Amino acid sequence: MKKVLLAAVFFAGLSFSYAQEAQSKSIDPNEDKDLMTWYHKDFSTSKVYGVNTANAYKYLESKGLKPKTVVVGVLDSGVQVDHPGLVKNIWSNPNEVPGNGKDDDGNGYIDDVHGWNFIGGKNGDIDIDNMEVTRVVAKYKPLFEGDDSAKNKANQAKMPEDFAMYMKAKELFNKKSIEAKQSLQTYTMINSIIPNMVKLLGGKPVTAETLAGIKPPTDQKDAIAAQVLGQVSQSPEFKGKSSAEFEKLMKEQMKEAIDHYAPQSKQYDLSYDPRKEIVGDNYDDYSEKSYGNNHYEGADAEHGTHVAGIIAGLPQGKEVQYGVASKVAKIMSVRTVPNGDERDKDVANAIRYAVDNGAKVLNMSFGKPVSPGKNVVWDAFKYAEDKGVLLVKAAGNENEDVAEHLAFPTNFKNVTDEKPFVSNVLVVGASTNRNNELRADFSNYNKKMVNVFAPGEQIYSTVPKNEYKYLQGTSMASPVVAGAAAVLLAYMPNLKPDQIIEALVKSSNPNTENKFPEYSQAGGVIDLQKAAEYAYTNFYNGKSSVSKKPAKSVKKAVKK
Numbered sequence: 030m031k032k033v034l035l036a037a038v039f040f041a042g043l044s045f046s047y048a049q050e051a052q053s054k055s056i057d058p059n060e061d062k063d064l065m066t067w068y069h070k071d072f073s074t075s076k077v078y079g080v081n082t083a084n085a086y087k088y089l090e091s092k093g094l095k096p097k098t099v100v101v102g103v104l105d106s107g108v109q110v111d112h113p114g115l116v117k118n119i120w121s122n123p124n125e126v127p128g129n130g131k132d133d134d135g136n137g138y139i140d141d142v143h144g145w146n147f148i149g150g151k152n153g154d155i156d157i158d159n160m161e162v163t164r165v166v167a168k169y170k171p172l173f174e175g176d177d178s179a180k181n182k183a184n185q186a187k188m189p190e191d192f193a194m195y196m197k198a199k200e201l202f203n204k205k206s207i208e209a210k211q212s213l214q215t216y217t218m219i220n221s222i223i224p225n226m227v228k229l230l231g232g233k234p235v236t237a238e239t240l241a242g243i244k245p246p247t248d249q250k251d252a253i254a255a256q257v258l259g260q261v262s263q264s265p266e267f268k269g270k271s272s273a274e275f276e277k278l279m280k281e282q283m284k285e286a287i288d289h290y291a292p293q294s295k296q297y298d299l300s301y302d303p304r305k306e307i308v309g310d311n312y313d314d315y316s317e318k319s320y321g322n323n324h325y326e327g328a329d330a331e332h333g334t335h336v337a338g339i340i341a342g343l344p345q346g347k348e349v350q351y352g353v354a355s356k357v358a359k360i361m362s363v364r365t366v367p368n369g370d371e372r373d374k375d376v377a378n379a380i381r382y383a384v385d386n387g388a389k390v391l392n393m394s395f396g397k398p399v400s401p402g403k404n405v406v407w408d409a410f411k412y413a414e415d416k417g418v419l420l421v422k423a424a425g426n427e428n429e430d431v432a433e434h435l436a437f438p439t440n441f442k443n444v445t446d447e448k449p450f451v452s453n454v455l456v457v458g459a460s461t462n463r464n465n466e467l468r469a470d471f472s473n474y475n476k477k478m479v480n481v482f483a484p485g486e487q488i489y490s491t492v493p494k495n496e497y498k499y500l501q502g503t504s505m506a507s508p509v510v511a512g513a514a515a516v517l518l519a520y521m522p523n524l525k526p527d528q529i530i531e532a533l534v535k536s537s538n539p540n541t542e543n544k545f546p547e548y549s550q551a552g553g554v555i556d557l558q559k560a561a562e563y564a565y566t567n568f569y570n571g572k573s574s575v576s577k578k579p580a581k582s583v584k585k586a587v588k589k
Contacts, residue, residue, distance in 0.1 A: 058487070058499060062349050067462050068484035068509060069353070071558070072538045077462050078554040080483060080509060082353050082516075085557035089520040092565060096357045096519035101340050101511055102144075102383030102391040104376070105333030107326045108362035110143045112334060114348060114491045118341040119143055120359040122386065136385065137319040144362035145382055147375040149322040150308040156328035157292045158303060158369035161397045162205065165198035167299045168401075191401075198399050202297065209293035216290060218253075220283035223276060225254035226261075230272045235262050296369045304372075315374050315405045318381070325362040331492050333362065335500050336394055338491030339508040340515065348497055350489050353512025353557070357519035361388050366395045373402025376438060380409040384418050389518055392511040393438075394423045394504035400437035407450070410440065414453040419518075419526040421511040423503035424458045425473035431456075432475045441478055453526035455514070455533070459485025459506040460554045467540045467554070472503055474548035481533055481551040483509040513557045520561070521569045532564040 058064050070079025089096075100120050110119045124134035125142050132139045148155040159167075172184045173195050185192045229251065233239040240262055246252045261267050267275060295301045304312050310320040326334075337360045342352040352358070365371055365379040376393075383391050391413065400406065413420055425436035432444045440454035459472040460482040468474065469486045485506030492498045514529050524532075537553035539546065546552035 064487065065349055065489040066351070068488060069351075072554075072556060076464065078460055078464065078467060078484070078538060078540070079462075080353065080513060080554070081556045081558040085513075085516060085561045086356060088558050088561050089516070089565075094520040097522055099354065099358050099390060099515040099519045100361050100386075100388045101354065101358045101515050102361045102363050102379075102388035103333055103337050103340070103508075104363045104365045104379045104383065104391055104393050105336050105395070106366045106368075107146065107324070107328075107330035107364040108144075108333045108337045108360060109330050109491070109493045109495075110325045110360075110362060112338075112491050112493070113345045113495055114342045114350065114497070115334070115337055115360065117343055118352075118355065118359055120361040120387075136382075138321070138323070138382070140323045141386075142323065143325050144323075144364070145321055145379075146324045146327055146364035147321045147378055147382075148308065148364055148367050148372075149324050149327060150310075150320065151322070152307050152309065154322070154324050154327045154364075155303050155307050155367045157295045158367035158372075159298070159301060160202075160205070160293075160296045161370040161372075161399050161401070162198040162202040163297050163299060163301075164370075164372075165195055165399055165401060166202045167302075169195040170199075170299075194399050194401065201398055206293075206297035209290055209297060213287065213290040213293070216283055216286040219257055220280070220287060222250055222254040222257065223279050223283065225250050226258045226279070227272055227276045229255055229258060230275065232272050234272065235267050235270045235275050237262075292368050312372070312374065315377070315402060317374075318378050321364075325364065326493070327364045329368055331498075332366070332394070332500075332504065333364070334492050335488075335490045335498065336392060336504065336508045337362070338497075339488060339505060340392065340512040342491050350491070350497055352490075353509055354515035354519070355512075356516075358512065358515040361386065370397045371395050373400055373406050373438075377402070377405045377409040380406075380413055380420070384413050384416050388418065390419045390421060390511050390514050392421050392508050394502075394507045396423060396425045396436035396438070398435060398437070403437055403439075406438045407442065410438070410451050410454060414451045414526070417525060418453065419514050419529055420454045421507050421514060422454060422456050423507040424456050424475075424479050426459075426471045426502050426504070427473055428471050429473050430475050431473045431478050434473075436473060439478070444478070452530075455510060455526075455530050456480050457485075457503060457507045457510045458482040458549055459501070459503045461486040464540065465542055467542065467545050468548055469501065469503075469506075471501075472506075472548075476547050476549060476552075479549040480530060481510060481537055482506065482545075482549055482554050483513075484554070485509070510555060513555055513560065516557060517561060517564050521564055523570045524564055524568055528564065528568045532560040532568070536560045536563045 068079050069082040070077045071081045122142050126133045127142045138145050229243050340352045341355050341358040341360050343355050344351050363379045363383050365375050440449035442450050456479045458479045459469040460467050461469050483506040486501040487499050488505040489499050533555050534551045536559035537551035538556050539553040
């Protein structure tokens with residue numbers, strides 16, 4: 030979730046499946062203006078489960094409401110704040126003088142003009158970091174499986190919760206580290222035989238006829254190339270492509286796969302730890318807050334920049350992409366997520382920083398299976414709730430029931446709890462533009478623990494170097510909802526987080542195919558216009574600022 034969900038190829042043996050089958054249109058997706066903006070569509074007229082962005086603004090403006098700017102904190106890998114599609118919607122700290130090397134506003138962070146970076150320091154910025162399971166195994170293995178068996182047993186008995194976490198982390202570490210190594214070897218091998226595949230095509234397009242005409246190769250590499258080519262050719266993404274187009278697409282997708290798996294040699298390395306040298310904090314001191322730097326972009330800002338564009342991107346030049354809250358939101362970049370797993374200390378501090386500096390909606394497109402510092406993160410959740418701040422979180426990309434496979438941070442302290450322990454967290458699954466396959470095949474789900482679904486496949490948005498790109502994942506669905514929440518809050522500032530959540534859940538467009546009602550509370554995909562109507566009818570108190578005491582009509586609505 031913290032990195033791009035591979036849009037290319039998911040490998041199992043030599044069987045390939047493709048996550049972007051909708052790109053099988055004859056038109057190039059990079060020229061398809063309709064595809065670039067599909068997630069904004071009105072379901073009632075298009076029959077595509079978009080979020081009805083334009084009509085939401087029309088409805089709110091028809092009521093004579095005037096929007097107030099809403100600051101949205103993007104807790105992510107970093108944001109290119111000077112991207113042409115974002116620069117006009119980047120938050121600026123009004124109490125900080127840029128570049129003077131002073132903490133003008135006294136908040137503990139020097140020159141935090143557009144946000145803060147909690148995974149950097151005077152020695153640079155963290156790019157690759159461990160997975161959390163790696164950190165847990167490295168920390169607890171000496172305690173629970175050291176050389177002294179008596180001490181091991183004593184520690185296991187003394188720290189049962191930590192031991193249970195260690196055993197879970199150890200199992201995942203062993204499994205995932207092997208998968209990562211095998212996947213890297215596989216994609217590297219496939220990348221090396223792309224010339225062989227191109228040679229076998231002989232300048233002809235990727236068709237059944239071309240493949241049928243290939244004579245059985247005698248060379249081993251050619252034989253493997255023929256096998257892979259046969260599998261790849263079944264994908265609509267490759268079918269019919271010219272030899273040159275095939276070569277270009279294969280190189281792009283193998284590069285994406287290799288770039289994804291190559292860093293995992295460090296992510297699953299028990300001895301690798303860049304924290305001390307680069308950040309320089311005392312990582313075990315969760316009370317420590319004043320560390321980091323003001324590098325808003327950091328080492329790799331693709332994920333965070335894409336998320337920011339979904340929330341508040343503005344059309345520029347020939348680009349038609351725009352964010353759901355492009356008319357009302359400003360992006361605060363809070364760099365929290367490396368190429369690896371986010372750390373609990375940083376997540377907690379990022380939440381508090383964004384809340385204290387005026388963000389009213391926080392987008393959190395990240396998650397992990399174990400969380401040693403979950404209590405400090407839960408304290409930050411409660412802090413945000415007390416301040417009236419909405420937290421929007423991606424459900425995760427493992428195609429799993431989140432009640433069976435937790436994706437921290439969670440708003441349920443125990444999966445058996447009837448309700449979350451806070452009322453300000455909105456968990457989002459990813460939907461597609463295919464009504465008969467509405468849940469994206471990677472999206473996590475659960476009827477109790479996932480609130481809504483929103484578009485998260487083939488989402489076109491801003492990326493670094495002033496460019497644009499299609500990405501997918503619940504990481505993309507979450508900012509769609511964060512943007513929707515920002516729109517509601519901009520026009521109706523009195524709304525509380527739980528009211529925004531209720532409005533989005535109760536007004537979602539339902540879908541009954543393929544068990545979709547069982548995947549979330551809403552049983553559908555959000556519709557911003559309907560959510561605006563619901564919130565205006567049930568919760569709006571007619572005031573332009575937050576009311577300390579809710580109107581009676583609001584109290585009645587909450588009881589329903």
